[in-house]
Amino acid sequence: MKIIHETGKYVLLMKRVLVAPDRWRMFFRQFPKELEKLGLNSMPIVIIISVFIGAIMTIQTKLNTENPMLPTYSTGLVTRDTLLLEFSSTILCLILAGKIGSNIASEIGTMRITEQIDALEIMGVNSANYLILPKVVAFVVMMPFLVIFSMAIGLVGGYAVGMFSDIISTADYLLGIQYAFIPYYVFYSLIKSLFFAFIIASVASYYGYYAYGGALDVGKASTNAVVNSSILILFFNILITNIMLN
Amino acid sequence: MITVKNVDKIFGDNHVLKNVSATFEAGRTNMIIGASGSGKTVLMKSIIGLHRIEHGRIEYDGRNLPDMRMSEIRRLRREVGMLFQGSALFDSLSVLENVMYPLEMFAETTKEEMKERAVSCLRRVNLPEHSYKLAPSEISGGMQKRVAIARAIALQPKYLFCDEPNSGLDPKTSLIIDQLINEITREFNMTTIINSHDMNSVMEIGEKIIFINKGEKAWEGTKEEIFHADNEDLNDFVFASELYKKVKKANQ
Ligand SMILES: Nc1ncnc2c1ncn2[C@@H]1O[C@H](COP(=O)(O)OP(=O)(O)OP(=O)(O)O)[C@@H](O)[C@H]1O
Numbered sequence: 415m416k417i418i419h420e421t422g423k424y425v426l427l428m429k430r431v432l433v434a435p436d437r438w439r440m441f442f443r444q445f446p447k448e449l450e451k452l453g454l455n456s457m458p459i460v461i462i463i464s465v466f467i468g469a470i471m472t473i474q475t476k477l478n479t480e481n482p483m484l485p486t487y488s489t490g491l492v493t494r495d496t497l498l499l500e501f502s503s504t505i506l507c508l509i510l511a512g513k514i515g516s517n518i519a520s521e522i523g524t525m526r527i528t529e530q531i532d533a534l535e536i537m538g539v540n541s542a543n544y545l546i547l548p549k550v551v552a553f554v555v556m557m558p559f560l561v562i563f564s565m566a567i568g569l570v571g572g573y574a575v576g577m578f579s580d581i582i583s584t585a586d587y588l589l590g591i592q593y594a595f596i597p598y599y600v601f602y603s604l605i606k607s608l609f610f611a612f613i614i615a616s617v618a619s620y621y622g623y624y625a626y627g628g629a630l631d632v633g634k635a636s637t638n639a640v641v642n643s644s645i646l647i648l649f650f651n652i653l654i655t656n657i658m659l660n
Numbered sequence: 661m662i663t664v665k666n667v668d669k670i671f672g673d674n675h676v677l678k679n680v681s682a683t684f685e686a687g688r689t690n691m692i693i694g695a696s697g698s699g700k701t702v703l704m705k706s707i708i709g710l711h712r713i714e715h716g717r718i719e720y721d722g723r724n725l726p727d728m729r730m731s732e733i734r735r736l737r738r739e740v741g742m743l744f745q746g747s748a749l750f751d752s753l754s755v756l757e758n759v760m761y762p763l764e765m766f767a768e769t770t771k772e773e774m775k776e777r778a779v780s781c782l783r784r785v786n787l788p789e790h791s792y793k794l795a796p797s798e799i800s801g802g803m804q805k806r807v808a809i810a811r812a813i814a815l816q817p818k819y820l821f822c823d824e825p826n827s828g829l830d831p832k833t834s835l836i837i838d839q840l841i842n843e844i845t846r847e848f849n850m851t852t853i854i855n856s857h858d859m860n861s862v863m864e865i866g867e868k869i870i871f872i873n874k875g876e877k878a879w880e881g882t883k884e885e886i887f888h889a890d891n892e893d894l895n896d897f898v899f900a901s902e903l904y905k906k907v908k909k910a911n912q
Pocket residue numbers: 626671674676694695696697698699700701702703857
């Protein structure tokens with residue numbers, strides 16, 4: 415019952431968000447700020463996580479498949495496909511749900527409890543549209559770049575293993591990551607990530623927008639935002655994978 | 661003029677407003693008084709349509725708000741200014757930008773004219789010039805209230821709502837803010853409604869007073885009448901402090 419109620423409320427909110435802004439000038443003033451805050455500022459964490467996961471995946475794959483029957487390129491291939499198919503979209507988005515989701519929910523939640531949203535409404539501004547649309551659009555626009563970036567950096571992480579240790583040779587690794595490359599996987603990952611970006615930004619905005627109470631409630635709103643957007647990401651991951659890879 | 665007729669508001673199982681009716685006239689300061697939690701803020705937000713009421717009429721010079729569509733409500737709100745309990749200035753904008761915001765959103769003038777208008781509003785509330793560039797968090801509570809007043813009057817509203825304009829201010833600053841609101845109300849012939857639980861403000865600027873007790877309108881009258889009222893709840897509220905008990909004795 416509660417799920418139906420909340421979903422309805424979310425849909426109604428999105429109906430107010432997804433309309434043309436009253437003033438495009440105000441939208442384009444917010445938009446670049448959000449690109450920077452949600453996109454560019456996420457680069458460091460994307461780099462750090464991707465490089466380490468790329469490296470560790472290479473090491474693990476190699477160590478766990480010590481079998482002379484397997485071709486030498488298999489480690490690179492497995493690393494690449496894992497990155498392309500799941501890590502750089504789904505897992506990355508789960509991590510960003512934590513960073514971006516809590517950021518958005520607490521920002522909008524604070525505006526709600528300090529009556530800044532009421533102040534916007536009183537002026538006759540569509541506050542949902544003014545506050546949420548730039549965030550959603552900016553994050554959806556930035557997401558493909560973050561994903562591509564993560565894929566590239568992840569592969570570099572694997573390469574570093576070859577360079578700095580003798581677990582795998584760089585030649586084997588390079589052969590592996592080029593072997594039987596399927597460009598569609600990248601496309602599939604990018605499409606998934608667009609959905610995830612929308613989920614993260616809109617669900618977090620929803621929880622922030624309907625926060626009620628004090629500072630503690632803003633904290634709760636941001637926890638709810640992270641938990642529920644993560645669950646939705648996992649659910650949509652299965653759904654989209656079924657549609658796109660079957 | 662704003663007329664409220666038989667308004668009810670319920671949150672879940674909390675019946676906050678019970679059949680409230682009142683008239684608020686233009687060019688004077690109308691006050692809603694009552695204890696904390698009595699429903700003053702909810703009444704004010706219902707009048708502006710931030711809360712949807714269960715039933716009743718809310719007429720802005722004859723225009724009934726509950727009948728309006730969202731787009732009509734938005735248009736009406738451009739005639740409304742509001743001062744919130746906690747100022748509600750936008751943290752991400754400077755003082756000047758806060759006052760310019762409603763102009764940028766709705767005025768059809770050049771950027772220069774907007775700035776001029778914003779500066780003249782800030783001058784009107786006596787805000788020192790060096791603070792225009794500061795963030796709201798960098799100025800004192802009293803100054804924040806002034807900025808909020810400047811922002812509320814930027815679009816020359818016909819209706820002004822103030823939710824506890826002097827909560828968190830010292831008595832002297834409170835008085836200055838009260839008088840400022842009073843002057844502006846006359847100057848622009850606005851219909852002003854002020855929420856308060858501060859008897860000093862009531863005695864200073866309350867021309868028409870409505871007393872809300874547990875969500876019901878329990879009394880209405882003028883500040884001259886308030887000392888002679890025989891409503892028990894009102895007397896409890898008014899004469900809670902020793903000072904006003906003495907005032908009452910002296911009057912008798
Ligand atoms: N958005 C809301 N959702 C649910 N209940 C609410 C909401 N806003 C107010 N209430 C409830 O309505 C009642 C009246 O609150 P209100 O804020 O109007 O009091 P008030 O008279 O303004 O008090 P104060 O002087 O402390 O500001 C309270 O019981 C409060 O819990």
